[in-house]
Amino acid sequence: xxxxxxxxxxxxxxxxxxxxxxxxxxxxxxxxxxxxxxxxxxxxxxxxxxxxxxxxxxxxxxxxxxxxxxxxxxxxxxxxxxxxxxxxxxxxxxxxxxxxxxxxxxxxxxxxxxxxxxxxxxxxxxxxxxxxxxxxxxxxxxxxxxxxxxxxxxxxxxxxxxxxxxxxxxxxxxxxxxxxxxxxxxxxxxxxxxxxxxxxxxxxxxxxxxxxxxxxxxxxxxxxxxxxxxxxxxxxxxxxxxxxxxxxxxxxxxxxxxxxxxxxxxxxxxxxxxxxxxxxxxxxxxxxxxxxxxxxxxxxxxxxxxxxxxxxxxxxxxxxxxxxxxxxxxxxxxxxxxxx
Numbered sequence: 001x002x003x004x005x006x007x008x009x010x011x012x013x014x015x016x017x018x019x020x021x022x023x024x025x026x027x028x029x030x031x032x033x034x035x036x037x038x039x040x041x042x043x044x045x046x047x048x049x050x051x052x053x054x055x056x057x058x059x060x061x062x063x064x065x066x067x068x069x070x071x072x073x074x075x076x077x078x079x080x081x082x083x084x085x086x087x088x089x090x091x092x093x094x095x096x097x098x099x100x101x102x103x104x105x106x107x108x109x110x111x112x113x114x115x116x117x118x119x120x121x122x123x124x125x126x127x128x129x130x131x132x133x134x135x136x137x138x139x140x141x142x143x144x145x146x147x148x149x150x151x152x153x154x155x156x157x158x159x160x161x162x163x164x165x166x167x168x169x170x171x172x173x174x175x176x177x178x179x180x181x182x183x184x185x186x187x188x189x190x191x192x193x194x195x196x197x198x199x200x201x202x203x204x205x206x207x208x209x210x211x212x213x214x215x216x217x218x219x220x221x222x223x224x225x226x227x228x229x230x231x232x233x234x235x236x237x238x239x240x241x242x243x244x245x246x247x248x249x250x251x252x253x254x255x256x257x258x259x260x261x262x263x264x265x266x267x268x269x270x271x272x273x274x275x276x277x278x279x280x281x282x283x284x285x286x287x288x289x290x291x292x293x294x295x296x297x298x299x300x301x302x303x304x305x306x307x308x309x310x311x312x313x314x315x316x317x318x319x320x321x322x323x324x325x326x327x328x329x330x331x332x333x334x335x336x337x338x339x340x
Contacts, residue, residue, distance in 0.1 A: 010051040018047040069099050070307060071119030071127040073112070076104040079224050080251060080279050081296045085130055085152065088300020095301075096308045098125070105131065107194060112136035116143050126307040128152060128300075132195050148310040150303045153196055161310060162320040163303045165294040167197045171204035173327040174246045174274040174292050176212075181272065182335045183244035185214045189232045189256065190221050191248035198248055201276070205246060222248060226255035233259025236271075243271055243336040250275040250282045250291055257285060257332070268334035278328050287331035294325045 016023045021040060028036050029044040047053075070093050074082050086102065093100045101122055105115035113136050119127050126148035133140055133153075150161045178186045188205045191198030202219060209216045220235065222228030229252030236242045237260045247253040253275035257267060265271050267287055275282060278293035302321065310316050 010053045012053070014051055015044065015047045015053050018051060019044045066125050066311070067123045068097060069101055069122070069124045070304065071122065071124035072100055072102045072130060073115050073119065073127065074102065074104055074130040076106060077224075079249075081224075081249070081277065082130065084279075084296035085300040088295075088297035089128060089130075089304055090300075091297070092301035092304030096304055098304070098308065107132065107134060109134065109136040109139065113139040113143065116140050120144070120147060125311045126150070128303045128307060130300075130303075134194050148307055148314065150307045150310070152299055152303050161306050161318055162322070163306050164197075164299055164322055165325050166322040167200040168204045170276060170292045170294065170325045171201035171246070172208050173325065174276070175205050175208040177290070177327055177329070178244040178246070178272055178274060178333065179208075179212055179214065181244075181333060183272065184336070185209060185217060186244045186246055187217045187236055187242055188219045189229060189236075189245065189247045189252060190219055191224050191252075193221065201248065222252045224249050224251060226251050226258075228252055229255025230259045232256065234263065236260075237263030237265050244274075244333075245271060246274050248276060250277045250279045250289060253289055253291070254281070254285055257289075267332050270337060272333040272336075274333060282328075283330065285332075290330045290333040291328050292325045293328050294323075298323070 012023050012026050016026045019026065019040075021044060025036065025040065026044050029041050030048075070089070072086065072089055074086065090100055101119060101124055103115040103118050105111040112131065112133060116127065116129075120143055124147070127144060128150050129140070130152045150163055152162075152164050175186050186205070186209065188202065190202045193199050193202070205219075206216050220232040222232055229247060229249075232252075233245075233256035236245060236256075245256060247256050253273055256273055260267055260271055260273070267273055273289065275289050275291040276294065277296075278291045282289040282291050302323075306321065
């Protein structure tokens with residue numbers, strides 16, 4: 001075989017010749033057109049496999065009007081929740097026959113709008129927004145007005161389909177668990193308030209204490225990192241009246257556990273700690289961490305399913321799909337020292 005025969009891969013006309021059909025028939029098979037005889041479909045697919053034919057996404061987009069690509073906007077961070085959600089999106093897209101184009105951005109309005117614009121210009125069929133929009137919501141709404149969009153952060157814009165976990169229920173589960181153990185009140189280290197998840201938990205924690213007739217302590221704020229949990233834990237660890245803490249993420253809770261240990265406060269004998277997320281390490285911390293389980297990977301998969309459904313059926317109504325979380329009780333919570 002001459003070297004010139006390697007200058008290009010097999011084309012659609014080569015598949016058509018090998019299968020004994022027209023190029024139009026090959027196109028109909030590859031685009032899953034229903035009006036093709038099953039024997040013809042098998043013959044075309046066998047030729048595709050034998051020749052090693054690979055479809056051009058550009059050519060497909062010209063024929064179908066779809067690129068079979070999903071865009072994902074997330075923050076430039078390495079925290080667990082974003083990584084796990086991205087994995088769920090990737091797996092969900094693969095199952096649905098889509099590829100993923102991801103862009104990251106900072107929290108500035110310009111950074112967020114630029115990132116969304118890049119996805120639109122890349123010709124994606126739909127966009128998953130996994131970042132708080134803050135002041136960029138109006139600009140993002142204009143950019144995504146004509147493209148299906150799903151939001152996983154909760155800070156949605158009109159027309160978005162929201163997919164996620166009910167954070168109001170999450171905070172109630174964590175706070176009420178500690179009150180039921182006999183703690184007089186519960187302190188809270190929240191995530192960044194620009195995140196809707198953190199803001200929702202903060203409001204629910206405060207409301208749960210108020211409805212129980214308990215004092216609402218001043219909240220502290222972290223940035224989802226173990227370091228911020230450690231810093232706030234050193235503050236609370238020096239306060240003898242603190243016997244129960246709800247921490248905005250497991251990663252921050254690990255920092256709190258370290259700080260309490262350095263302050264000479266035992267967990268759970270002196271202070272009970274509850275986290276959020278139930279990441280893999282939560283069961284192996286010292287002591288194992290009581291936490292509210294929410295699967296970011298599942299959220300990513302569901303976001304893809306909802307987005308693909310909207311791409312295929314754009315007439316679908318806008319709805320919100322929030323899953324209920326689950327409290328996982330481990331050894332980091334117990335009755336307060338004065339309780340029998």
